[in-house]
Amino acid sequence: MDIIEKIGGTITEKGKAAADKAKELAAIANLKSQISTCEEVMKKNYLEIGKIYFEQYSDMPEPPFEKQCEAIKNSQRAIADLQEKIDQLKTK
Structure with missing residues (x-):
């Protein structure tokens, strides 16, 4: 019975480690998604700044x-x- 308990304990530990790794990967994916969203917001605003600059100063640009x-x-x-x-x- 001792060997069966060890096998069960090992399976439980490996399952917990796999679940923890899955949670970690999900958290990383979520954070990367948030970074992408922030980068898109930045890109949109950079483009808007450029458009406004062009509209106002294209005849006499710096x-x-x-x-x-x-x-x-x-x-x-x-x-x-x-x-x-x-x-x-x-x-x-």
């Missing part, structure tokens, strides 16, 4: 932002040109 503002303006012009081509194709 030197560190000149290249990006010009790239945005070029993209806006390209989009307008492409949209015009789409509109022309639709009217044929």
